[in-house]
Structure formats: C-alpha cells, structure tokens
Amino acid sequence: MSPAPTGSAPTDQAPGRNSGGTTTLVVHVENKAGVLARVAGLFARRGFNIESLAVAPTASGRFSRLTIVVGVDAAPMEQVVKQLDKLVNVVDIQELNPSASVERELMMVTLRADPSVRGQILDLVRVFQATVLNVGYEEIMVSLTGSPSRVDDFEALLRPYGIVDVQRTGKVALAKLVKTAPESLAP
Amino acid sequence: MNMNGGQALMKALENEGVDIMFGLPGGAILPVYDPLLDSSIRHVLVRHEQGAGHMAEGFAHATGRPGVAMVTSGPAATNIVTPLCDAYMDSVPMVVITGQVPYAAIGTDAFQECDTTGITMSVTKHNYLVTEAADIPQVIHDAFHIATTGRPGPVLVDIPKDIVDPNNPRSAMEWHTPDGHDLPGYRPNTAGDAELIRQAAKLICEAERPVLYTGGGILKSRGAKALLELAELTGIHVVTTLMNRGGFPDDHPLCLGMPGMHGNYTAVTAMQEADLLVALGARFDDRVTGKVAEFAPLAKIIHVDIDGAELGKVRQPDVAIQGDCRVVTEELVKVLREMGGGEAQPDRNQWRSRISGWQERFPLTYAHSQEDELLKPQFVLEHLRDATPDDTIVASGVGQHQMWTSQYWKFNHPYTWVNSGGLGTMGFAIPAAIGAKAGRPDRMVWAVDGDGCFQMTAQELVTAATEGFPIKVALINNSYLGMVRQWQEMFYGERYSEVYLTRDVPDYKLWAEALGCTGLRVESPEEVGPAIAQANEIDDRPVVVEFRCEAGENVFPMVPAGMSNSDVVVDPSQRDRPR
Numbered sequence: 186m187s188p189a190p191t192g193s194a195p196t197d198q199a200p201g202r203n204s205g206g207t208t209t210l211v212v213h214v215e216n217k218a219g220v221l222a223r224v225a226g227l228f229a230r231r232g233f234n235i236e237s238l239a240v241a242p243t244a245s246g247r248f249s250r251l252t253i254v255v256g257v258d259a260a261p262m263e264q265v266v267k268q269l270d271k272l273v274n275v276v277d278i279q280e281l282n283p284s285a286s287v288e289r290e291l292m293m294v295t296l297r298a299d300p301s302v303r304g305q306i307l308d309l310v311r312v313f314q315a316t317v318l319n320v321g322y323e324e325i326m327v328s329l330t331g332s333p334s335r336v337d338d339f340e341a342l343l344r345p346y347g348i349v350d351v352q353r354t355g356k357v358a359l360a361k362l363v364k365t366a367p368e369s370l371a372p
Numbered sequence: 373m374n375m376n377g378g379q380a381l382m383k384a385l386e387n388e389g390v391d392i393m394f395g396l397p398g399g400a401i402l403p404v405y406d407p408l409l410d411s412s413i414r415h416v417l418v419r420h421e422q423g424a425g426h427m428a429e430g431f432a433h434a435t436g437r438p439g440v441a442m443v444t445s446g447p448a449a450t451n452i453v454t455p456l457c458d459a460y461m462d463s464v465p466m467v468v469i470t471g472q473v474p475y476a477a478i479g480t481d482a483f484q485e486c487d488t489t490g491i492t493m494s495v496t497k498h499n500y501l502v503t504e505a506a507d508i509p510q511v512i513h514d515a516f517h518i519a520t521t522g523r524p525g526p527v528l529v530d531i532p533k534d535i536v537d538p539n540n541p542r543s544a545m546e547w548h549t550p551d552g553h554d555l556p557g558y559r560p561n562t563a564g565d566a567e568l569i570r571q572a573a574k575l576i577c578e579a580e581r582p583v584l585y586t587g588g589g590i591l592k593s594r595g596a597k598a599l600l601e602l603a604e605l606t607g608i609h610v611v612t613t614l615m616n617r618g619g620f621p622d623d624h625p626l627c628l629g630m631p632g633m634h635g636n637y638t639a640v641t642a643m644q645e646a647d648l649l650v651a652l653g654a655r656f657d658d659r660v661t662g663k664v665a666e667f668a669p670l671a672k673i674i675h676v677d678i679d680g681a682e683l684g685k686v687r688q689p690d691v692a693i694q695g696d697c698r699v700v701t702e703e704l705v706k707v708l709r710e711m712g713g714g715e716a717q718p719d720r721n722q723w724r725s726r727i728s729g730w731q732e733r734f735p736l737t738y739a740h741s742q743e744d745e746l747l748k749p750q751f752v753l754e755h756l757r758d759a760t761p762d763d764t765i766v767a768s769g770v771g772q773h774q775m776w777t778s779q780y781w782k783f784n785h786p787y788t789w790v791n792s793g794g795l796g797t798m799g800f801a802i803p804a805a806i807g808a809k810a811g812r813p814d815r816m817v818w819a820v821d822g823d824g825c826f827q828m829t830a831q832e833l834v835t836a837a838t839e840g841f842p843i844k845v846a847l848i849n850n851s852y853l854g855m856v857r858q859w860q861e862m863f864y865g866e867r868y869s870e871v872y873l874t875r876d877v878p879d880y881k882l883w884a885e886a887l888g889c890t891g892l893r894v895e896s897p898e899e900v901g902p903a904i905a906q907a908n909e910i911d912d913r914p915v916v917v918e919f920r921c922e923a924g925e926n927v928f929p930m931v932p933a934g935m936s937n938s939d940v941v942v943d944p945s946q947r948d949r950p951r
Contacts, residue, residue, distance in 0.1 A: 215557060219489065219501070226493055248556075267681035273498040273518060276557045 237355025297347035377505030378536035384512035398444025401471030425455020430807025446484030457495035461794025465524035497525030522560030564695030579648035588615030589653015595698030618783035637734035656686035666936035767805035769825030799828030837888025884916035
C-alpha cells in the first residue's frame with residue numbers, strides 16, 4: 186500500500202468511482218479476528234492494489250467500518266463487490282460517490298526545518314490551518330486534516346523542504362446529508 | 373452439564389445429525405479421538421486425508437446431507453485442501469474439522485503447525501479458528517448452517533489441542549445448546565422476486581427456440597421435480613450440465629443431455645441456435661460456453677441462481693433472479709399455469725424438428741474395435757450401463773473416462789452421478805464412491821476410473837475393504853494420461869510429452885488383490901459382459917475390473933478450447949454430414 190493521492194474532483198462518473206482510476210468502498214464487517222484478511226484477500230487474489238484503508242469499530246463495537254480505496258476503476262470491481270458481499274462476516278457494502286460524500290484524511294509529517302526556513306513553513310501551516318505538533322532544533326512536526334486533495338496540496342508544498350517522515354491515514358468518508366426539507370415541513 | 377471441549381465437539385456433531393465421518397487421527401486432534409469411542413458417530417479410518425475429504429464429498433453428493441471429515445493439523449490439513457477446493461468449486465456441503473497446535477503455540481512454528489485458516493480461506497465458504505472451548509457448540513452449529521444453506525459449500529473448523537484436551541484446564545466448559553444463529557452478514561435469500569419471475573414467464577411464452585440450461589443448482593436445491601414440471605408444462609428441451617447429470621432423466625424425450633466442450637452435438641447446437649436460455653443453477657462455465665463472445669449469440673438469458681455473484685459474472689442476463697432454484701422454478705411453474713400453461717406456449721414444431729434432425733444426424737458414436745485392437749472405452753461403458761441397475765450410483769475421476777461416462781451413461785435419477793466438475797480433481801472417483809456407498813449402502817456403486825486417476829488414490833481401496841464398503845471400480849486402462857494425450861495429438865502436432873504411463877506396470881489385478889479387493893482383467897469384447905456380471909455378484913469386498921482399452925481413442929464431440937461452440941468437432945465418421 187502507498188499513500189498515493191486520490192483526487193476527488195466531482196464528476197458524473199459511476200458511484201464510488203473517483204478520478205485517477207480508484208474506487209472508494211465503505212464496508213461494514215463484524216469486528217472479529219481475521220475479517221480484514223478475508224476482505225483484503227479478495228482484492229489481492231485479483232492483483233488489485235488497495236491504495237488506502239481505514240478501519241475502526243463503530244459505536245457499538247460489534248462492527249467495524251472499513252473505508253477502502255482500491256486502484257481499480259472499471260467493471261472488475263462489480264464482481265469483487267458481489268464476492269465481498271458473500272463473505273459471512275461482511276454486513277453491508279456501499280460504493281461511495283466522491284461528489285455525494287464528505288471525505289477527510291489526516292496527515293502527520295516531520296520536515297527538515299532549520300531555523301532559516303522555519304518561518305516559511307509556519308506560513309504554510311497558517312495558510313492551510315494546519316497544526317504544529319512538535320518542534321526540534323532542525324525539524325518540525327505538523328499535521329493537517331482535510332479533504333484528500335487539500336492534503337495532497339499541502340504535502341506537495343512541504344516536499345521541497347525535505348520530508349523526513351510522513352504518515353497519512355487514508356481517506357475516511359461519510360455520505361452527504363439531505364439538503365431538502367421533508368414535504369410535511371414545506372411552506 | 374460440565375464437560376471438556378472434545379466431548380462438546382462430539383455432542384455438537386451428534387446434534388447436527390452426523391452419523392458417519394471420515395478421518396485419520398494425529399497429534400493435535402488426538403484428544404477428540406477419545407470421546408469418539410463413546411459417540412454414536414461411526415468413524416471411517418482413511419489411508420490419506422485427501423481420501424477423507426473426497427469421501428465426505430461423495431457422501432454429500434449421494435445424500436444431499438453434509439459430509440464430515442476430521443483430520444489433524446499441519447500436513448493433514450494441507451492434504452485436505454484439495455477436497456476443500458473441490459467442494460468449493462462444486463458447491464458441496466461439507467464440514468471439515470482440523471486439529472491445531474495448542475492456542476498458545478500458534479505462530480511459533482510448532483511441530484505440525486500450519487496456518488490452516490489462512491491456507492483454506494480462499495477455498496472454503498467460511499472457516500473458523502476456535503479459541504475457547506465454550507465456543508465449540510455455537511461454532512459447529514453455525515458451520516453446518518453455513519455449509520448447507522444458500523449456495524452450499526465447505527466450512528472448516530480449526531480446533532487448537534488445548535481446548536479439547538481433558539488434561540488442560542482450558543478445555544473445561546459447560547455445555548449449552550445453541551439457540552439459532554447470530555450471523556448478521558449471512559442472510560441467504562431463497563425466494564425470487566415475483567415481478568422478475570413474471571417477466572421470465574413472459575419471455576418463456578414469447579420464445580420460439582427456448583432451451584432450459586440446467587446446472588448443479590437443480591440438484592443442490594432438490595429441484596429435479598420442479599424442473600420436470602417446468603419442462604413438461606412448457607414442452608421446452610433441457611440440457612443437463614456435467615453437474616446436473618441425473619437432475620433431469622436422460623430417457624425423457626425432452627432431454628438433450630450434456631452441453632459443452634464434450635457435450636453432444638444437439639445439446640451444444642440447440643444452445644447456440646436458441647433465442648432464449650433459461651439458466652437454472654448453472655454458472656456459464658467456460659467448459660459450457662466455449663468462446664463466451666460467440667456463445668448462444670441470438671439468445672436472451674434468464675438466469676436463476678442463489679448466488680448473486682453468479683448473475684452477470686460471465687453473460688449479462690436479460691432477467692436475473694436471485695433465489696433458490698427449486699423455489700423459483702416452482703414459482704415460475706405457478707405463474708406459467710396462470711398465464712395459460714401449455715396453451716400459452718407458441719407453436720415450436722419447426723424448432724422441435726430441427727432438434728430431432730440434429731439428433732438423427734449427430735448421435736454419439738464411436739468406431740468399434742477391429743480384430744487386433746484393444747477394447748473401446750465407450751463399448752465398456754455401454755455394457756456397464758446396461759448391466760447395472762437403473763439407480764446405480766456412478767462416481768468418476770477426471771479426464772477422458774469421465775467425459776465418456778457422462779456421455780454414455782443414462783442418468784435417470786437424481787444423485788446418481790458423483791464427479792469433480794469445477795476443479796477437475798484426478799483421483800476423485802475411488803474415495804468419492806466410498807463416501808457415496810457409505811451414504812447409500814442400499815445402492816450399487818461403481819467408480820469409473822482412469823489409470824492415471826487410479827494411481828493417485830487407490831490406497832483408499834484398503835479403507836473400502838476393511839471398513840466394509842463393497843464398491844466396484846471399472847478401471848479404463850488406456851496406459852496414458854488420455855485427455856492430455858488427446859490434446860497433444862490435436863493441438864500440439866502429435867508431439868507426446870510425458871503422457872505415457874506404461875501398460876503393464878503396475879499390475880492392477882495383483883494390486884487390487886493386495887488392497888483387499890477382487891481383481892479382474894478384461895482384454896477382449898466377449899469378456900466384458902461376464903466380468904461385469906461377476907463383479908455385480910460380489911458384495912463382500914470391493915472389486916476392481918481392469919479393462920484394457922485402446923490408447924488412441926479420442927473424446928468427441930469436442931469444442932477446442934477458446935473456440936466457438938459453433939465450431940464443435942464431431943466424430944470423424946460424421947464430418948461430411950450437413951449441419
């Protein structure tokens with residue numbers, strides 16, 4: 186897996202299909218040992234690379250919610266989704282359309298930042314409303330939470346200073362909320 | 373009730389109705405073999421763990437009940453991977469119990485340790501690693517539920533030694549009878565959508581050249597009777613895939629037999645020319661479709677399958693119905709009756725006469741042996757078919773003899789054909805026949821085997837001899853890996869590479885006798901009948917009849933791999949006939 190950028194420009198593609206040839210799936214599974222291996226195995230068997238993966242238990246703790254970004258954009262995904270649905274531990278699957286969902290990603294990054302360039306880096310931190318987490322004499326650690334494309338931009342702007350270490354969480358997402366009032370409330 | 377995990381495992385299996393299981397003990401599973409002595413379950417001691425798996429499959433094929441196998445950890449678990457994969461491909465309900473090293477030793481490269489659940493993840497419908505003795509009753513109850521419902525398949529339960537070993541405190545538990553299943557991600561949907569069934573019925577009433585394309589789902593869903601009703605109500609012809617031989621009687625006037633790579637000309641061509649295929653529990657396997665882009669090019673498709681992942685996997689259906697084959701077929705019959713039954717079907721006399729024309733011009737055929745030639749396998753199978761009871765169960769290995777058996781046998785009853793379709797597992801016949809005989813001791817059971825297959829699993833004839841399963845083996849000895857030889861003849865310019873097995877080594881008659889069977893050898897056509905009659909008479913031990921057959925015989929018809937079904941190659945004697 187690599188923290189490859191996942192563009193999120195809204196388009197009229199099929200649901201769940203991102204630009205840049207990736208698909209985002211939200212999968213609810215039973216929170217049990219080995220379930221992640223079952224899910225990942227279905228992709229691995231076909232040679233599909235998982236670009237990013239975020240896993241955490243849902244409120245009850247009985248289920249986990251997986252957000253999976255897969256480096257495949259065409260028809261083969263349909264068969265994978267159907268077979269994913271056959272796994273006994275998989276409760277449901279949604280293909281998430283980027284234009285109909287709110288996406289966020291967290292990046293933590295340690296940069297080379299000797300005192301002469303520290304000010305420039307702090308300017309970028311201000312512009313992006315990022316957070317300084319830790320400061321050393323020659324290095325600085327910052328974090329940013331934002332849409333994946335915004336995180337991409339921030340990472341690109343920081344790269345010339347020298348990235349020592351970076352960890353991105355991979356995308357997490359929730360469906361956008363209904364904007365229209367129910368008819369009973371209509372004026 | 374206080375007990376240990378091993379006792380709980382036996383009790384759980386008994387509660388699932390298990391009365392026979394196939395296995396072989398070893399270190400990690402040893403503690404379970406002690407309470408087995410006090411159990412009502414009969415255990416059949418196999419000679420190789422692969423045999424246990426195929427016996428469980430054969431049992432399931434012949435009875436419709438889940439087969440059960442129990443083996444130890446490590447090499448035993450890896451030995452049963454092939455039967456698991458076989459059962460997964462052919463949707464055979466099976467529960468396999470494997471021993472595992474003690475829980476605390478997992479991951480330490482302990483003696484006879486392997487990652488059984490990891491290795492079998494992709495060849496089981498589901499698998500479990502049980503970590504607490506108290507979980508055993510529920511896991512076994514769930515395992516049988518998953519194996520036998522929805523699209524059936526194999527489920528493996530891996531059990532660490534410490535939770536079944538009475539000398540280990542971790543095995544102590546209190547028995548509790550499971551109350552249902554808590555499987556939020558597993559909800560097989562059996563009833564088809566009523567509106568889609570109506571649409572399917574409408575397509576059937578409009579079709580001029582329909583064919584019922586029926587697969588293993590008919591047998592798995594106990595749907596043979598419903599299929600018969602549907603065919604007779606509509607007068608539509610039926611093709612029965614390799615997995616559904618016997619699911620519709622071969623002697624029925626509407627039966628066209630097996631389609632596909634070695635299907636008969638009429639079954640293949642009727643599908644190619646059809647304007648509607650009603651696929652019931654069939655999965656458009658490459659051995660049926662030939663080149664997919666040119667398969668049944670004029671046909672609309674109704675596809676019924678319990679497994680939603682099959683719908684549209686190979687061919688996009690016009691009406692896709694997810695549901696149990698029997699339930700949907702019965703519903704379809706009901707709707708068709710409401711729409712007028714047979715009266716509502718269009719006049720299909722022209723189509724019927726085309727079909728009977730193909731049947732007349734291109735029947736299955738072969739050239740009989742000349743004076744100096746050995747037996748023709750087809751000749752042997754015709755005689756065997758005619759000399760055995762109509763409800764004989766036939767198991768086969770994989771290769772030419774399998775195709776000839778499917779072609780030449782007349783399967784008039786469901787659950788009389790036991791074979792390895794999807795995985796194509798050589799050596800399947802003997803252990804599968806033993807499992808079938810264990811499930812149906814009242815029936816005559818013949819294994820039709822090739823000489824290549826026989827050498828892979830013949831050791832299980834010892835199991836048959838010592839455990840009292842008097843199966844009969846028709847060994848079609850052509851001294852070659854025959855199907856590979858045929859491909860090398862047809863597609864590799866007759867360059868034969870590593871396919872000759874020798875004719876006289878091993879001596880099959882002596883080998884059979886050494887294994888505790890009666891061994892017979894047949895070399896001339898006039899010996900065939902008497903040898904079969906003699907074999908049929910023997911009921912106190914297994915019999916192996918070696919039929920010495922022509923090496924150069926090929927299976928026809930044949931659709932060469934990757935070619936369109938329209939390019940089916942017929943028997944040499946029929947090649948100048950108009951299609």
